[in-house]
Amino acid sequence: MKDVLVIGSGISGMSCAVRCAELGLNVTLVSPFPSERAQSVMAAGGINAVLEDNGEGDTVLCHVEDTLRGGGYLSSEEEVKGLCERSGEILRFLERIGTVFSVDENGKTAKRAFGGQSHKRTYYCGASTGKQIVSSLIMEVRHFEAAGKITRRLWSCFHSGLILDGVCYGALIYDETTRKLETIYADAVVMATGGQNTLFGKTTGSTQCDGYAQGQLFRQGVELKNLEFIQYHPTTLVTGQKNMLISEAARGEGGRLFYMENGKRVYFMEDKYGEKGNLMTRDVVSREMFLVNKDIWLDVSFLGERLIRRRIPEVMELCRKYRGIDISKEPIPVTPSVHFFMGGFAVSLDHETNIRNLFAVGECASKYHGANRLGGNSLLAAIYGGMKAAEEIAGRAGDDKHPDFSGYAARQTQVLEEKGKTESRFPVAYIRDLLAETMQKDLGIVRNEESLDNGITDVDYYLENADRIQYDNSVMTYFNYSLTGILTLARAVLTCAKNRRESRGAHYRSDYPEMKEEYASSTIISYDDGVYRTRPEGNVGTSINTERCI
Numbered sequence: 001m002k003d004v005l006v007i008g009s010g011i012s013g014m015s016c017a018v019r020c021a022e023l024g025l026n027v028t029l030v031s032p033f034p035s036e037r038a039q040s041v042m043a044a045g046g047i048n049a050v051l052e053d054n055g056e057g058d059t060v061l062c063h064v065e066d067t068l069r070g071g072g073y074l075s076s077e078e079e080v081k082g083l084c085e086r087s088g089e090i091l092r093f094l095e096r097i098g099t100v101f102s103v104d105e106n107g108k109t110a111k112r113a114f115g116g117q118s119h120k121r122t123y124y125c126g127a128s129t130g131k132q133i134v135s136s137l138i139m140e141v142r143h144f145e146a147a148g149k150i151t152r153r154l155w156s157c158f159h160s161g162l163i164l165d166g167v168c169y170g171a172l173i174y175d176e177t178t179r180k181l182e183t184i185y186a187d188a189v190v191m192a193t194g195g196q197n198t199l200f201g202k203t204t205g206s207t208q209c210d211g212y213a214q215g216q217l218f219r220q221g222v223e224l225k226n227l228e229f230i231q232y233h234p235t236t237l238v239t240g241q242k243n244m245l246i247s248e249a250a251r252g253e254g255g256r257l258f259y260m261e262n263g264k265r266v267y268f269m270e271d272k273y274g275e276k277g278n279l280m281t282r283d284v285v286s287r288e289m290f291l292v293n294k295d296i297w298l299d300v301s302f303l304g305e306r307l308i309r310r311r312i313p314e315v316m317e318l319c320r321k322y323r324g325i326d327i328s329k330e331p332i333p334v335t336p337s338v339h340f341f342m343g344g345f346a347v348s349l350d351h352e353t354n355i356r357n358l359f360a361v362g363e364c365a366s367k368y369h370g371a372n373r374l375g376g377n378s379l380l381a382a383i384y385g386g387m388k389a390a391e392e393i394a395g396r397a398g399d400d401k402h403p404d405f406s407g408y409a410a411r412q413t414q415v416l417e418e419k420g421k422t423e424s425r426f427p428v429a430y431i432r433d434l435l436a437e438t439m440q441k442d443l444g445i446v447r448n449e450e451s452l453d454n455g456i457t458d459v460d461y462y463l464e465n466a467d468r469i470q471y472d473n474s475v476m477t478y479f480n481y482s483l484t485g486i487l488t489l490a491r492a493v494l495t496c497a498k499n500r501r502e503s504r505g506a507h508y509r510s511d512y513p514e515m516k517e518e519y520a521s522s523t524i525i526s527y528d529d530g531v532y533r534t535r536p537e538g539n540v541g542t543s544i545n546t547e548r549c550i
């Protein structure tokens with residue numbers, strides 16, 4: 001293969017582009033905004049790895065077991081092993097390209113504890129791990145750009161795939177500067193478009209990650225997986241615009257969750273789960289917070305100002321800046337909020353979708369995290385997935401011939417022109433807001449048949465209207481045409497949640513609170529002209545039972 005189109009330039013997209021270039025492929029890297037503005041820069045807490053010389057009893061198998069257990073054993077052991085086995089290599093790669101990791105008092109690369117880990121294995125760069133990794137990758141991309149191997153395309157948004165008879169030949173890209181659709185043919189297309197925040201409005205993440213690409217490609221026959229598993233992060237700080245993440249590092253450093261009763265603090269997580277209670281996995285902590293149904297606080301004040309400034313300065317700064325709270329003296333009011341999407345494109349071991357030559361990496365793909373992701377594993381999976389897809393693509397023979405999609409491109413151009421003819425302003429933003437309200441209400445930490453049915457009825461109604469409305473010419477064209485894809489994805493998410501009549505990981509049904517054997521598999525969902533079909537895939541694995549990891 002020669003030409004690769006990578007869509008999305010966060011950590012996963014850039015990792016894929018760089019690896020493709022290293023392997024001699026030509027890459028076009030497309031995104032609406034510069035990488036410096038991708039959600040990846042928000043990652044603060046760290047990246048998981050097992051380093052041979054810094055393990056302190058940790059092993060790759062422990063990392064595998066923690067990841068499988070944390071995810072309710074829904075991921076494939078073989079795939080998770082592949083991820084964990086390369087974690088050390090990935091950390092060394094990041095150092096080589098200029099990522100500077102924090103060191104401890106002994107001069108060793110510092111690591112911290114994150115939820116669900118049997119050993120400390122989260123490496124970090126002060127308070128800005130994502131930013132540091134993004135910066136290093138940008139330098140690598142520039143290096144290959146100068147060598148003519150990578151072409152960056154900004155202000156460019158994915159429109160649709162060029163797909164015929166189960167094979168992908170490229171994509172239609174909308175250029176917001178020329179306001180035109182462009183046909184880009186490629187031997188392979190790699191989707192790296194991140195999560196699905198727009199579905200829920202207020203989350204910890206970026207609204208650039210709207211799930212449109214998933215929804216659109218789903219409409220074009222691409223299968224999606226495990227959409228019902230949505231991670232609510234237990235500790236976020238409510239501000240006007242969004243819910244700001246209080247990194248898990250705060251609990252990793254000993255932070256304690258409590259509520260007040262009769263003038264006394266109740267440390268409910270410790271009471272129920274013992275010493276490690278505050279560091280249970282995110283699904284468990286969020287659910288407990290929901291069930292106690294009280295105002296919850298996180299206390300780190302006992303660490304003292306000096307340690308707080310050294311270990312979690314970003315948490316201190318964030319609370320001071322947004323809420324005027326001095327965390328060295330007072331506790332933080334915290335609330336769970338949508339944070340990460342375990343579901344996404346269903347992909348093979350090599351990150352290929354069910355459509356040949358169409359790949360997906362990073363948060364837009366559903367792969368290693370099962371029913372619940374462990375903190376620090378996402379950055380690792382984003383880089384690993386990008387590399388893995390690149391290596392698969394490089395090993396394949398290319399085909400110079402492709403079908404002619406000019407008729408398809410002309411028809412899509414006509415649709416955009418027709419819909420953009422009026423000066424309607426209201427409906428697009430309005431429907432997006434309604435959708436977020438519906439999803440927050442009906443697909444919360446705890447769901448049930450009734451809430452999911454309500455959600456489906458509402459989203460079907462929005463979908464009917466979305467097809468009819470005119471575009472709002474005061475915003476990016478992408479904001480308009482993405483609506484139907486986003487709504488379709490929302491409908492698919494609700495369908496997956498309705499069809500899993502049990503509780504597992506981040507999916508908790510108040511009407512089916514138990515885990516059930518008959519649902520011990522992943523959910524695959526496909527779309528055929530308005531019909532949403534789910535089917536189970538694979539069986540839940542078992543514990544690899546490394547005693548030291550428990």
Ligand SMILES: Cc1cc2nc3c(=O)[nH]c(=O)nc-3n(C[C@H](O)[C@H](O)[C@H](O)COP(=O)(O)OP(=O)(O)OC[C@H]3O[C@@H](n4cnc5c(N)ncnc54)[C@H](O)[C@@H]3O)c2cc1C
Binds near residue numbers: 009035
């Ligand atoms: C506040 C916060 C803190 C986090 N902290 C951690 C942490 O400490 N450790 C950890 O492991 N994980 C963390 N995560 C999760 C992690 O940051 C993400 O899962 C990961 O960075 C995703 O990388 P990505 O490359 O897949 O997507 P992103 O970085 O989201 O990049 C997506 C790219 O796709 C582009 N794009 C989107 N739609 C389109 C379209 N239609 N057309 C073209 N381009 C498009 C975007 O512009 C962007 O360039 C955190 C997440 C948040 C929100």
